Amino acid sequence: MSDAYTVQTADSLRGRVSTLLSGWDREVFHRVATRHWPGADPVLPRLSRSANHGLLWFGAAAGMAVLGRGQRSRRAALRGAASLALASATVNTIAKRSVRRNRPLLDAVPAIRRLKRQPLTTSFPSGHAASAAAFATGVALESRGWGAAVAPVAAAVALSRVYTGVHYPSDVLAGAALGVGAALAVRGMVPTRSQLPAPGRPYAEAPALADGTGLVVVVNRSSGTAGSAPLLKDAMPGAEVLECEPGDVEAELERAAARCLALGVLGGDGTVNRAAVVAARHDLPLAVFPGGTFNHFAYDLGIEAVADTCRAVAAGDAVRVDLGRFRPGPDGTKQGHFLNTFSLGVYPELVRLRERWSPRIGGWPAGVLAALRVLRAGRPLEAELHGERRSLWLLFAGNGMYQRMGPTPGHRLDLADGLLDVRVVHGGRLPGLRLLAAALAGPLSRSPVHAAEKMRRLRISGLAPGTPLAFDGEVVEAPPELTVDTADEALVVYRPKALL
Known part of the structure; x- marks a missing residue:
């Protein structure tokens, strides 16, 4: 009832x-x-x-x-x-x-x-x-x-x-x-x-430059957002801002390093790579102002705008990060460096085509068209990895472990873990399907088409003359033999404390 x-x-x-x-x-x-x-x-x-x-x-x-x-x-x-x-x-x-x-x-x-x-x-x-x-x-x-x-x-x-x-x-x-x-x-x-957890990396001491006095910033005029230079000058009136053409960037960085307390750079990943090498060699903290098309390194630091870096420089907040190395380096140098990625196979050619076409049609359309072109006309790479002969469509090594799975880079939670994120897409028919399978694969996986491992050192040999090598968006000819590893905590980079 x-x-x-x-x-x-x-x-x-x-x-x-x-x-x-x-x-x-x-x-x-x-x-x-x-x-x-x-x-x-x-x-x-x-x-x-x-x-x-x-x-x-x-x-x-x-x-x-x-x-x-x-x-x-x-x-x-x-x-x-x-x-x-x-x-x-x-x-x-x-x-x-x-x-x-x-x-x-x-x-x-x-x-x-x-x-x-x-x-x-x-x-x-x-x-x-x-x-x-x-x-x-x-x-x-x-x-x-x-x-x-x-x-x-x-x-x-x-x-x-x-x-x-x-x-x-x-x-x-x-x-x-x-x-x-x-x-x-x-x-x-x-x-x-x-929402992503703050990247775990050791805090470092760096000069606090309230108005930018003592900071010299080299700006690559050809970078995608080099127009941010006036914002930088307004935020840091005491900083010296030098705008130059791409061919003069390295020489300008060397001159700036000889007279500054901190070295700054506004440009894409290739320009930031050059600045990082100079800053590490002169034991200077680096201030990275995002100014390129992709800005992978800056974004992994948690820096998305010029104001983020200015806040860190003013407060003296910085962290230590690893610097990827490959030996011998390009053009007969002792060693080369990468902040983000090192790769062999179809990816270097993709980068080359993307850089050639992007000024006319934009970065993203150029990347898509370059991928279609490379996958249709490319050939597998023959190389020896730690003495074992392999046929490869792609070899990728990241400076630190990437969170997104597959052969392409995503977000890194730690830039000082001392590890290489190595991804391989094995040779064979239908490279497009193989790359797709690799992109859908889980972390540290092994399959007939894809393998992923975390390593501290990678030895590569048996490369044919003219084999392209890409690092941080730059493409050069690879030497016959290579050793890839990281220089642990070799670089001090400004980063807002709120993000530490």
């Missing part, structure tokens, strides 16, 4: 709540429909239509990736698009089929506001609101600046669904909540950079 009474009471309570929500929904919908919104009639219906099938947001993502500066913009665009895709899939496959609610009546909505084509799906929840909230939240999780720019547009799209009469307010609110949840779910699967 009491159980039946409890069930009846619960059903009654749910009925009252449903009635209250329905009444609130209709009241708010009626107020929006009958209220005059100055300037909204020509804008909101068009904005609502532009968001059909996510076209507005995918266009925004493409714009952010192309026009935005640095990796953060590209990551924000990718995370926003991934969050949108998850939200849209959830709404269309589960949510709309679970709650079959009729669309609002359009009697109170002025004809000028109505969409030319009315939606045929059920009303609850709003797919447009879910997509808008998912994209805006995903973008904001990676970049507050882009998130602030996208949020008003997302809010306007959500409002437009009530304004045009195709959704009740609760449809929009539920869709927005679902979209935020989708973005958080994506973050749970793929953490944002701010």
